[in-house]
Amino acid sequence: MSNAITRDEVAKVARLARLILSDAELDLFTEQLGQVLEHAADMNSLDLADVVATAHPFGLTNVVREDVVIASLDRDAVLAMAPDARDHRFAVPRILGEAP
Amino acid sequence: MILPNGWEMVVGLEVHTELLTKSKLFCGCENHFGSEPNTNICPVCLGLPGSLPVLNREAVDFAMRIGMSLHCTIAPSTFHRKNYFYPDQSKDYQISQYDLPINSGGFLDLPDGSRVSIERAHMEEDTGKSTHLGGSGRLAGADSSLVDYNRCGVPLVEIVSGPDIRSSAQARAYAAELRGILIATGASDGRLEEGSMRFDANVSVRQSGAPLGTRCEIKNLNSLRSLQRAIDYEALRQIDLIEGGGVVRQETRHWDENLSETSTLRVKEDADDYRYFRDPDLVDLAPDQGWQDRVRAALPAMPAERRAGVVALLDDVTDAQLDAVEVVIDLGLEKYVHAVAEASGDASLAVARTANELAADLDNVANLTTEAFVTTVLMEQRGELSATQAKTVLAEVLISGADPRDVAAAKGFEQLSADSLGSTVASLIKAHPDEWSRYRDGDDKLAQFFIGLVMKLTRGQANGKAVIAELQARR
Amino acid sequence: MKSALQIAADVRSGASSANDELERTFSVIAERNEELNVFLHVDFEGARRVARDVDERVARGEDVGPLAGVPIAIKDNMCQVGIPTTCSSKILEGWRPPYDATVIQRIVAAGAVPVGKTNLDEFAMGSSTENSAFGPTRNPLDPSRVPGGSSGGSAAAVAADMTSISLGSDTGGSIRQPAALCGLVGVKPTYGLVSRYGLVAFASSLDQIGPFARTVTDSALLLEVLAGHDPKDSTSLPEPSPSLLAHLNDGVAGQKIGLVRELVEGADDSVVTAVRSAADALREAGAEIVELSLPELALTLSAYYLIAPAEASSNLARFDGVRYGLRVNAVDVTTMMEATRTAGFGAEVKRRIMLGTYALSAGYYDAYYGQALKVRTLTINAFARAYEQVNLLLGATTPGVAFKFGAKTEDPMAMYLNDVFTIPTNLAGDPALSVPFGTGEEGLPIGVQLLGPGRSEAQLFAAARVLEIADGRS
């Protein structure tokens, strides 16, 4: 059993990702994620303090569009694809807490 | 409000303002308050699979205008994703500037001379709006909620002050001054009641000179009055708590205007892990000098400078006049005052007429040329119109755009000739000998008594100053 | 099977019609789709309408475009108005996009006829198309084997002669690897060359749409249509689209091509042999072959399996049951989202969401995601260094030929290792292609990989054409 990630950490990550894992899945994921993270040890052992991070392959800058209004999608067509809609809005069950 | 027992409050404000762009921040949907629900939506702002954001140039211009007005440094910036699940956020992440905001390190000087530092003013997108069904219509107790994404993706700038504010009055003054600046830049309409400008206040208390205490954040204050009251309440609550042996817990609190109190909204939890990372769908934003110069060149004068410009035209400024100047600046009407001053007219009278008569009919102000305004003020000043007549003429010109001289003539506001006024005054003196002798003995208040009688007789056509001149001549 | 070039020429000249070509495609689909599970949805009505329109325009003497009447298969992670787009996931079952991906607009404007949506690993996460919620696709060359992935359906459509060309997407090899396993040409263009607008994102900084075809010429023909600036994609390159067909026969004389040790190491003997023969063929055509080593590439697998899941964990957050797709009802919205995502995503998608969420979370960001971004920089620098010495690079596309079903499903790490040769270019953003060269075990095809610096597609195609001719395939 790998210890790159603990079962508790896997459970916490599942909550963050809005996934429910069974006990068996928790065990399996702890093992499998551990393997991937252990493989990443090759990378983690390097001293890259002086290397700049690249989030994007090419350094484009200032890509903007003009402030022009385009037509909205058809509301009825969009709401027809929704799992639940009422009063021209998307309906969801009770929201438990305020947004951050 | 003075805090008890040597306590001091430390306040920082986060002000969100929607920008007055035509379209949203990352898509071409109309940015419009009050549309029918879900009628300003597209694949991008609905977060449909496969859609991609493209930044609105005008939003960047507005953000830079705000930054420049607050003396910020404009620097190369990036967009991050703030990841959290919430139904009013269509992608379940918010695109926001994080460690590299477009504007940072500025300040705002308040009318009282104090300076509040600005940590940053960054761009981000607004969320949709939920309506709660069942219960009391509030989130707590609702059975279900309905979501409208019209507001989702509307451009926001969040202006974060340093923790420099030491009283609720200063917080209010900061918010009011900032609002004036946002309106002046054209970036915001400053409409608090529509939520286009919203305040969050970070409040903590400490003994003067002690290290900072634990802060609480009061969310979504939507008026200057609420802001001030909520900060006072919160500071006192924390002091009571600490003096009672308790400990302030870091949390987000809600201000209830009706109950006049704050209450816990949510406690900061370990689960608040937003996993910020650079949005790979957007590229760096680094306005070059040319772009910055174009924005700076188009930047209008800020309220503080404009206020000083008007005040300089007045002698011996009273508090009431300062308030009137504030109204003139807020409404952007100072060109009328300056026009009068340039025509060597009475700036003080111009401020009064602008802050009252013009402010009362803003919808029609576009009909009033500065020339017409100057003409009216000069006519009043020279005694050709009484105050009442001048107000009537202005009201009419605001509606019709006509020449004030024609309006005055059509209304029959020919001033009484000096002769005719003289004989009227003489006859009134005869009819009221007691009052006249008291006036002669130095009781100036009685001038008003005689002016009132003249006005009554002439149906308001006389000029108060001319009446006083007649009385003085006979004293 | 006619090439796309031939079909378009025949349709334009009147020797054939878009309708005839389409009906031929439909008949092959009818024959083989049940066995192979290539198409998740065939748009009979819509395709016939587009074909009729093409034929009418030809009849009126209009120039219909370079893909006139060519049936084309679309990987089911690209949006097409009104056509079910599932990403092979239960979470999107039944969803019909209200908008077209830019690539759909471009191919239709060029006269092509989209015939339907092909199977893939769920959300393009996989290397075998076994991770589809709608069952695996079989390799037309040997139905007991996988076609590769994630664009397995689009590869199989061409390998089974259903269409001459198809669209795939490549995040870590998802076009090149199935092309290699199905004996096709597959191209991962320069990042930003083809618009991603309407491509359901897996890992936004790595995803690129590209062509599958039997021939190098058809690949170039299709890529010329796909490429070009799109104002709807902020990461779209601003330069005009490159001319590819015109340079197909430029050859490799005078070119310096690097044979990269790290892009061959660990491959099966038959694959190593194929790459070496490809090097010989290029040398015979006048290229100078130099062997070189880019040790940094050994790190890219680790970096990729943190960066791609990190971006995916955020990209796939929107599948929450609120606006479209699956919803599993519950009393409150948080539970509803959890129940929906738990029921809607398959195991591999969950695994990657978990990995990505972890890599971005507080306390681990620097160690994993942050470190991976730095390895990305090293990768870019390594390639840049190589391209100072040589024009193009050569290596294997996959470690081996098409494998049997279930061979790697139990061990995610073994499956991930299958992408070890294709991943580096995605991290660098550079173009690469796989071209069939030689055969391995049981006569199954082997693909060799050609890599080049950003926007070097024309040179890559010219080199691939040399190999195609040397391999005796045209």
Ligand SMILES: [Zn+2]
């Ligand atoms: Zn929109």
